[in-house]
Amino acid sequence: MDILLIAGLWLDGSAWNEVVPTLEALGHRPVPLTLPGQGDGSTSATLDDQVAAVLAAVDSASGKTMVVGHSAACTLAWLAADARPEKVAKVALIGGFPSADGDSYADFFELKDGVMPFPGWGPFEGPDSADLDEETRRTIASAAISVPGGVAKGVVRLTDERRFEVPVVLVCPEFTPAQAQEWIGAGDVPELAKAKHIDVVDIDSGHWPMVTKPIELARILAASAAEA
Numbered sequence: 001m002d003i004l005l006i007a008g009l010w011l012d013g014s015a016w017n018e019v020v021p022t023l024e025a026l027g028h029r030p031v032p033l034t035l036p037g038q039g040d041g042s043t044s045a046t047l048d049d050q051v052a053a054v055l056a057a058v059d060s061a062s063g064k065t066m067v068v069g070h071s072a073a074c075t076l077a078w079l080a081a082d083a084r085p086e087k088v089a090k091v092a093l094i095g096g097f098p099s100a101d102g103d104s105y106a107d108f109f110e111l112k113d114g115v116m117p118f119p120g121w122g123p124f125e126g127p128d129s130a131d132l133d134e135e136t137r138r139t140i141a142s143a144a145i146s147v148p149g150g151v152a153k154g155v156v157r158l159t160d161e162r163r164f165e166v167p168v169v170l171v172c173p174e175f176t177p178a179q180a181q182e183w184i185g186a187g188d189v190p191e192l193a194k195a196k197h198i199d200v201v202d203i204d205s206g207h208w209p210m211v212t213k214p215i216e217l218a219r220i221l222a223a224s225a226a227e228a
Contacts, residue, residue, distance in 0.1 A: 001089065001225045002061040004080075005032045006054065007210070008071025008096065009106055009152075010118045010144035012038040015070075019210050022218035028225055033057055035076075037148040043115050047105045047154020054080050064089035066225045071096040071207065072106040075156055078163065078191060085162035090228035092221055094171040095207050097189045101158040105151060116152045118144035127174040128207040136211060158191075167197040169224040171217070173205045199224070 003023060007015035013032035023030040035053045037045030054076050058065055067088050069077030078098030081088045099105060109119045121129055121137055129137070170192070172180050177200040184192045192198060201220055205213040 001228065002029045002031055002063070002065040003221060003225055004054070004057050004061070004065055004067045004077075005030055006035070006067070006069045006073040006076050007032075008069075008073045009108075009116075009147050011070075012145060014143075015208075015210055018214035019218045019221075022215050023222055026218070026222040028222055029062075031057060031061070037145075037151050039145045043113075043146070043148050044150060045148045046150035047156075050076060050151055051079050051083070055083055058084050058087050061087070064228070066090040066092060066221070066228055068092040068094065068221060069096065069098075070094040070210065072108075075099045075105055079156065079158070081166040082158045082160050082163040085160060085166055088166050090167045090169065090224060092169045092171060092224055094209065094217070095173045095175075097170075097183075098191045099156045100190050101156060103156050105154040105156055106147065107153050109152075111149045111152070112146075114149045115146035116149065117146040124207065130174075131206040131212045132208070140208070140211070163191075164194045164196055166195075167199075167228060168192065168195050169199045169201060169220075171201050171203055171209070171220060173203050173209045174207050177202050 005016045013034035016032040020030045036049040067077040067080045074093040074096035075098045077091045081091050203209050209217045
């Protein structure tokens with residue numbers, strides 16, 4: 001199965017470099033996406049531009065595909081399910097939850113000169129980054145790509161309730177499956193509260209398992225794709 005891989009804020013398709021070989025060895029076709037505004041020199045890219053790039057990848061896939069979103073990009077994966085419910089076999093969400101209709105995509109940190117730079121490790125101290133050594137932190141920070149303001153402040157638009165029929169696997173890195181289920185049950189994640197088919201899977205890592213647990217993450221994604 002084609003597996004589209006969308007990394008979160010400040011990352012491009014290379015974030016999946018250590019995940020791809022295992023997915024290929026397990027019989028899938030991983031497609032890491034580098035979206036508009038992710039290192040192509042464009043600071044004017046918008047959320048709509050990124051959604052269009054994701055949908056183009058879905059449309060070009062052979063048959064149905066699984067769309068994987070990490071962190072903020074969980075919303076991009078969910079937008080793909082909304083726009084192409086007949087083409088998306090499954091959505092995998094890693095370390096994040098989809099925003100609801102009308103929410104901003106990722107308006108988390110201050111913009112500087114029209115972009116949202118990586119804020120340093122302060123906001124991510126604790127479970128998010130506990131498994132990152134100093135060298136890995138430096139590598140991630142030095143490669144971080146500032147997010148265009150038109151992406152970060154873009155408004156999420158969801159229109160097709162068939163998205164709730166698309167199966168979801170929620171991969172829980174820095175939080176536990178029990179916490180995720182509690183948040184969903186409490187209505188804190190309204191989109192997933194309406195989803196008809198959710199599996200919750202644990203992975204013992206911080207917020208970036210594609211970096212610290214790539215083989216384990218790939219096996220989880222491959223198994224989930226096989227079920228789809």
